Amino acid sequence: xxxxxxxxxxxxxxAIQTPEMVAAVAFATNSAAAKRNIxxxxxxxxxGEALRQQAAEARRRALRKLPELLEQAEARMQANGxxxxxxxxxxxxxxxxxxIARQHNIKHIAxxxxxxxxxxxxxxxxxxxxxxxxxxDLGEYIIQLAxxxxxxxxxxxxxxxxxxxxxxxxxxxxxxxxxxxAEMTRFARRHLREGFLKADMGISGxxxxxxxxxxxCLVTNEGNGRMVTSLPPVHVALVGIEKVIETLxxxxxxxxxxxxxxxxxxxxxxxxxxxxxxxxxxxxxxxxVVVILVDNGRSKIYxxxxxxxxxxxxxxxxxxxxxxxxxIGGHAYGWxxxxxxxxxxxxxxxxxxxxxxxxxxSSLCGKCKVVCPVDIDLPRMxxxxxxxLVAAGHAPLLWRMGLRGWxxxxxxxxxxxxxxxAAKWGSKVLPKHxxxxxxxxxxxxxxxxxxxxxxxxFHQLWAKREKGNDHEQP
Amino acid sequence: xxxxxSILKNLKAARSPFVDVxxxxxxxxxVLQDDLRxxxxxxxxxxxxxxxxxxxxxxxxxxDAIEQLLALxxxxxxxxxxxxxxxxxxxxxxxxxxxxxxxxxxxxxxVRVGLTGIDVAxxxxxxxxxxxxxGKPRAVSLLPDLHVAxxxxxxxxxxxxxxxxxxxxxxxxxxxxxxSVLIVSGPSRTADIAMQLVLGAxxxxxxxxxxxx
Ligand code: SF4
Numbered sequence: 001x002x003x004x005x006x007x008x009x010x011x012x013x014x015a016i017q018t019p020e021m022v023a024a025v026a027f028a029t030n031s032a033a034a035k036r037n038i039x040x041x042x043x044x045x046x047x048g049e050a051l052r053q054q055a056a057e058a059r060r061r062a063l064r065k066l067p068e069l070l071e072q073a074e075a076r077m078q079a080n081g082x083x084x085x086x087x088x089x090x091x092x093x094x095x096x097x098x099x100i101a102r103q104h105n106i107k108h109i110a111x112x113x114x115x116x117x118x119x120x121x122x123x124x125x126x127x128x129x130x131x132x133x134x135x136x137d138l139g140e141y142i143i144q145l146a147x148x149x150x151x152x153x154x155x156x157x158x159x160x161x162x163x164x165x166x167x168x169x170x171x172x173x174x175x176x177x178x179x180x181x182a183e184m185t186r187f188a189r190r191h192l193r194e195g196f197l198k199a200d201m202g203i204s205g206x207x208x209x210x211x212x213x214x215x216x217c218l219v220t221n222e223g224n225g226r227m228v229t230s231l232p233p234v235h236v237a238l239v240g241i242e243k244v245i246e247t248l249x250x251x252x253x254x255x256x257x258x259x260x261x262x263x264x265x266x267x268x269x270x271x272x273x274x275x276x277x278x279x280x281x282x283x284x285x286x287x288x289v290v291v292i293l294v295d296n297g298r299s300k301i302y303x304x305x306x307x308x309x310x311x312x313x314x315x316x317x318x319x320x321x322x323x324x325x326x327x328i329g330g331h332a333y334g335w336x337x338x339x340x341x342x343x344x345x346x347x348x349x350x351x352x353x354x355x356x357x358x359x360x361x362s363s364l365c366g367k368c369k370v371v372c373p374v375d376i377d378l379p380r381m382x383x384x385x386x387x388x389l390v391a392a393g394h395a396p397l398l399w400r401m402g403l404r405g406w407x408x409x410x411x412x413x414x415x416x417x418x419x420x421x422a423a424k425w426g427s428k429v430l431p432k433h434x435x436x437x438x439x440x441x442x443x444x445x446x447x448x449x450x451x452x453x454x455x456x457x458f459h460q461l462w463a464k465r466e467k468g469n470d471h472e473q474p
Numbered sequence: 475x476x477x478x479x480s481i482l483k484n485l486k487a488a489r490s491p492f493v494d495v496x497x498x499x500x501x502x503x504x505v506l507q508d509d510l511r512x513x514x515x516x517x518x519x520x521x522x523x524x525x526x527x528x529x530x531x532x533x534x535x536x537x538d539a540i541e542q543l544l545a546l547x548x549x550x551x552x553x554x555x556x557x558x559x560x561x562x563x564x565x566x567x568x569x570x571x572x573x574x575x576x577x578x579x580x581x582x583x584x585v586r587v588g589l590t591g592i593d594v595a596x597x598x599x600x601x602x603x604x605x606x607x608x609g610k611p612r613a614v615s616l617l618p619d620l621h622v623a624x625x626x627x628x629x630x631x632x633x634x635x636x637x638x639x640x641x642x643x644x645x646x647x648x649x650x651x652x653x654s655v656l657i658v659s660g661p662s663r664t665a666d667i668a669m670q671l672v673l674g675a676x677x678x679x680x681x682x683x684x685x686x687x
Contacts (some may be wrong), residue, residue, distance in 0.1 A: 028669045043506045139666035157666055181668060197583060223675055224675070231613070256599075263665075270659075272657075274654055279608075295484075302484075
């Protein structure tokens with residue numbers, strides 16, 4: 001997918017001017033956040049916090065041993081009958097998928113939700129090569145019909161109102177008028193059912209890979225993930241190399257926290273543990289299962305101070321908690337991942353220079369870290385990325401000049417005094433509400449009153465006090 | 475160098491992250507449960523399964539459960555089903571034959587009701603686990619609108635953590651031999667359209683559990 005993160009300012013400006021979208025996003029994120037909070041507090045805050053730390057430890061322990069666990073996972077998956085391929089980047093991953101599809105003379109491909117496939121733009125590659133690709137998650141299907149991209153990692157179509165989806169179904173699929181979400185869902189179900197039954201290859205993502213058992217783990221509420229991995233004769237899963245966990249016990253913790261964090265459910269409706277292709281005498285299930293382990297920039301993150309970002313289990317909680325995401329939705333972030341985790345991994349995966357505004361797309365309120373089921377310190381990483389931006393010369397000229405000026409002034413008592421004097425008298429000549437009509441502070445003061453300067457500076461007060469003139473002192 | 479080698483080489487060359495994160499001393503189960511007596515587990519399971527929008531019917535005997543099943547089938551004369559020996563209902567084959575109900579091929583997407591047993595049930599979340607295998611096609615619990623699952627109260631274990639611990643201790647090879655292990659928690663659902671919850675997305679819209687003693 002092309003990266004438009006550098007257009008963040010203009011994209012978010014137009015986003016806040018679409019009130020229906022803002023309302024849909026705010027409603028959805030607020031209710032998801034509320035459900036998440038209830039799910040974490042049913043057994044008390046102390047227990048919820050202990051679980052979060054337990055999940056955090058499981059992910060960090062897995063990352064600590066990542067190369068060994070990948071080798072173990074590979075060996076055990078192979079022993080279970082799963083083929084394992086490796087891809088250093090998106091191009092290689094797509095090439096693997098194309099090769100498999102060609103080997104089997106595939107025509108129709110059914111896909112369940114996979115963020116990695118969005119990341120590497122797989123649909124476009126497959127369609128150009130002449131394959132018929134059907135997104136089967138209801139949200140992703142709507143996105144595909146509308147020719148858009150997902151705006152949330154869990155609820156891809158969070159930015160669309162019911163009316164918009166209805167109009168889309170009527171226009172593109174000839175659905176009869178209805179305002180009932182259940183009827184619209186049933187309509188889509190019938191359409192997609194045909195697609196499932198026709199598909200000769202299924203493509204999925206993967207939520208975890210359990211190293212000790214060689215198991216590919218998938219969750220799905222709608223059941224499309226089950227269809228895609230059960231009905232077609234070939235199943236290909238695209239999984240980031242960071243998704244390995246160590247044991248089935250870790251899975252038991254993580255899978256429950258994932259559901260609670262993402263939607264406030266105690267478990268996703270279907271948590272599937274896939275140990276390979278159909279066994280002898282088994283009726284149904286794919287004949288071939290291939291897991292493609294995708295790096296695409298992850299090993300570079302692994303070898304940096306941002307390794308923590310790889311612990312993410314893509315629950316979407318930080319998006320739902322983020323005031324910036326709530327105000328602008330996901331598309332303004334310009335790439336596959338949005339919200340706080342997107343603001344961190346987009347620059348890391350696509351290059352800092354291609355996403356310079358994103359580390360600033362946060363008020364650093366800290367809520368994202370608090371709700372993260374694996375306690376990722378997103379605010380810390382956003383700050384560090386800002387530091388990297390300055391170090392790499394990506395700070396805007398005005399900022400750099402301003403900060404250099406500030407440094408100069410604050411190092412010289414004479415200049416400091418002079419500037420304070422000038423500011424005091426300068427602010428007296430400003431219009432009512434002390435707005436600054438022009439210059440870099442113009443926009444800033446549009447919605448804020450410039451503070452009034454005190455009649456005496458601290459230096460002056462101090463000097464007076466030292467002279468014993470300050471009669472208010474005891 | 476292959477991609478595999480170069481990826482692994484890069485990872486191994488990196489300094490291992492999180493070396494200072496201490497192991498968790500007392501692992502917690504996600505759902506706190508204090509009463510683990512069988513009748514408490516049964517009550518817990520039923521409560522949670524109902525919260526997930528499952529229907530739970532307690533059946534006094536196999537004959538009772540068969541009657542419930544026939545009522546759920548209504549006028550349908552076709553059924554998707556696991557092979558009958560995998561369903562704990564002696565006398566089922568005769569009852570179906572008597573009622574003129576045939577078992578369809580598992581890929582028949584037009585059949586309304588699918589009948590399965592279960593392998594394990596989890597009290598803490600009202601979930602049940604289905605192991606795929608010969609005579610237990612996956613499509614039976616997936617394609618029909620109504621999934622009828624037959625279980626016995628003795629199949630209930632406290633939670634996912636106890637299940638995973640037992641699997642690891644005893645039967646991890648069995649587990650690995652099973653192509654698909656599926657933890658089901660209620661009927662399929664979606665909230666993709668304007669956050670409105672709709673049951674019956676791609677899988678069953680209803681799950682009916684027949685529970686035997
Ligand atoms: S960073 Fe944490 S909260 Fe955000 S999606 Fe990842 S796991 Fe969830």
